[in-house]
Each structure stands twice: as C-alpha cells, then as structure tokens.
Amino acid sequence: MHALDILGDPVRRRILELLAEGERSAGDIGEVIQREFGISQPAVSQHLRVLRDSGFTTVRPDGARRVYAVDPSPLAAANAWFDPFRRYWQPHFDALGTELARGRRARRLAHESEADAAASVTPEPAQTDPAPEPHEEEHEEET
Numbered sequence: 001m002h003a004l005d006i007l008g009d010p011v012r013r014r015i016l017e018l019l020a021e022g023e024r025s026a027g028d029i030g031e032v033i034q035r036e037f038g039i040s041q042p043a044v045s046q047h048l049r050v051l052r053d054s055g056f057t058t059v060r061p062d063g064a065r066r067v068y069a070v071d072p073s074p075l076a077a078a079n080a081w082f083d084p085f086r087r088y089w090q091p092h093f094d095a096l097g098t099e100l101a102r103g104r105r106a107r108r109l110a111h112e113s114e115a116d117a118a119a120s121v122t123p124e125p126a127q128t129d130p131a132p133e134p135h136e137e138e139h140e141e142e143t
Contacts, residue, residue, distance in 0.1 A: 003054075006054050011043075012056075014037070015047060018032060024067070025065040025066065025067050025068070026048060029044065051068075057069060
C-alpha cells in the first residue's frame with residue numbers, strides 16, 4: 001500500500017497528528033478517535049494495525065498498555081511523491097515567509113523606536129518655589 005493510501009484516511013491522519021505530539025497509549029488514542037469520529041474501539045484498533053503494518057507507527061509494550069509512536073520513514077516516501085508539485089505552492093510559502101519576516105521586523109523596529117523615545121525623554125525637575133529668604137527689616141525700631 002502506498003504511503004498516500006494510508007494517509008488518505010482521515011482517521012489515520014488524525015492518529016498520526018496525535019502521535020506527532022508524542023507517544024500515546026492505544027487506550028488514549030482510542031478515546032480521542034472514538035469521540036471525534038464516532039467509531040468503535042475495534043475500528044480504531046484496525047486503523048492502528050494498518051499504521052503499524054505499513055511502518056507509520058511503532059508500538060512497544062508498557063506493562064499492560066501498548067504505546068504507539070510515529071515512525072517518520074514512510075512519511076519521507078509521501079514527501080518525495082509531492083516533489084514534482086511543490087513548484088505550485090512553494091513560491092506562495094516563500095512569499096508568506098517574506099511577509100511574516102517583514103512584519104516581525106516592523107514590530108521590532110517600532111518597539112525599539114518606542115524604547116529609544118522613552119529613554120530620551122527625561123522628566124523635567126519639578127519646579128518649586130524657593131523658600132523666601134528672611135529679609136532684614138527695612139526700618140529698625142527706634143528705642
């Protein structure tokens with residue numbers, strides 16, 4: 001079975017998405033898949049078996065549990081199949097990357113500009129009225 005035949009099924013794609021986050025037990029996978037797709041536990045087990053038999057997943061025992069993980073090797077075959085078609089979307093991804101970089105640069109420069117402006121504005125010292133100096137009386141009292 002070709003890698004894309006395996007990936008063509010939405011349940012198997014979802015299982016691989018879950019496993020891309022890290023190892024999961026068959027029970028954990030079953031709970032998510034049953035809830036999201038409304039299929040039985042035996043149906044989930046069948047999808048796990050197809051993924052395991054086709055090399056997309058590995059499984060190891062952990063006590064009474066079976067723990068699944070992604071094996072990336074078959075994904076390379078799917079990736080290679082897409083090579084002749086990348087020219088259709090790669091320029092769009094490149095342009096998106098350029099626009100994202102421009103946006104990050106603009107935000108960084110604006111932040112630096114704001115920080116520079118804040119640093120260059122020094123608060124003016126508060127003006128207080130000086131305490132009145134004592135004046136000598138203009139007229140001395142005559143005794």
